Amino acid sequence: MTRSALFAAPLALAAGLFALPALAFDVSAMSDAEREAFHTEVRAYLMEHPEVIMEAIQVLEERNQQQQVAADDSLVRQYADAIFDDGFSWVGGNPEGDVTVVEFLDYRCGYCRKAFEEVKKLVEADGNIRFIVKEFPILGQASLDSSRFAVAARQASGDAVYEQLHDALMAYKGATDLPALTRLAEDLDIDPAPILAQLDAPEVDAEIRKTHELAKKLKVNGTPTFVFDTQMVRGYVPLDVMEQIVSEEREG
Known part of the structure; x- marks a missing residue:
């Protein structure tokens, strides 16, 4: 004030x-x-x-x-179309779920990491949530390196590989240069070759740029930021509150 x-x-x-x-x-x-x-x-x-x-x-x-x-x-x-159906963001949970939860996140964001396990519990326990990840690196070069590697993995190797790498990056605290991220992929039994080949493709940066453009329109300037069907929630949300919001969305 x-x-x-x-x-x-x-x-x-x-x-x-x-x-x-x-x-x-x-x-x-x-x-x-x-x-x-x-x-x-x-x-x-x-x-x-x-x-x-x-x-x-x-x-x-x-x-x-x-x-x-x-x-x-x-x-x-x-901006509902760009939020819920941009054509490139990873969709997890139940793709046919009756409630959609969107998260703008940064792999180096402490509160994103805090929310990670709770979001996973919410989606898995509910079984009827469509979960969308918006790659929104805003905390420096390490954040951008991680997001670019994850986006390249999805484009080159598919959603399953992306999900595996995404989950690992949410807990990863090491270096984010190419040798380090390559070792991370190999430790997960992911072939890094297709990812490295895709990394410099213009489509990788285009996805991240479009998400930043959407965030600007939504006045999103921090992570995590959530969208639950009809409402935006800025900042960390504990599991019980997320459950309550999902219930409210179902009730209409």
Whole structure:
């Protein structure tokens, strides 16, 4: 909250408290002496009841949150095709599921890693969730190296290889140069040759660029960011909350 908003909230509230009758209250019509007396009364009231300031701030924050939710819902509707059916993002879980969960993630994001096992539990336990991964590297070169390797793996070797490598990268903390990522693939019994051959293909960078362009339209600037059918949730979401959101989506 800005400093101006902090002061505006209690003053607006105080104006309402002392406006009796409200329709007849006009600060601009006061004389200097009347205005000074009013300010003194407002200050005295707030000093005696400082909790009013916190109540006003809470109301303002709740109002801002409601506006953010409404704006996010509108963005999800506007860009639904690109979010849920871009033609290239990996689709896991149940492809025919009745609820779709989309995650914008970065392999080097601590909260993405924290959410990883919980998302996996959600999808596996539910059995009727369509899960989509949006490769959204934003935390530097190591993030980009990992995403490019994963995208190249999917393009060159298919969804099963991508899923295996994706899961490994979510826990991987080593170097992300080509020799290191090649060893990671080999440790998973994945043939790295097709991946390395695809790595410099323009289609690899094109996928990541399109996801970044979509994120910009959705005003997504952090990971993880989730979309649950009709609603966007920014930041880490624990398993029980995800379950509740999925249930709400099913109920309509």
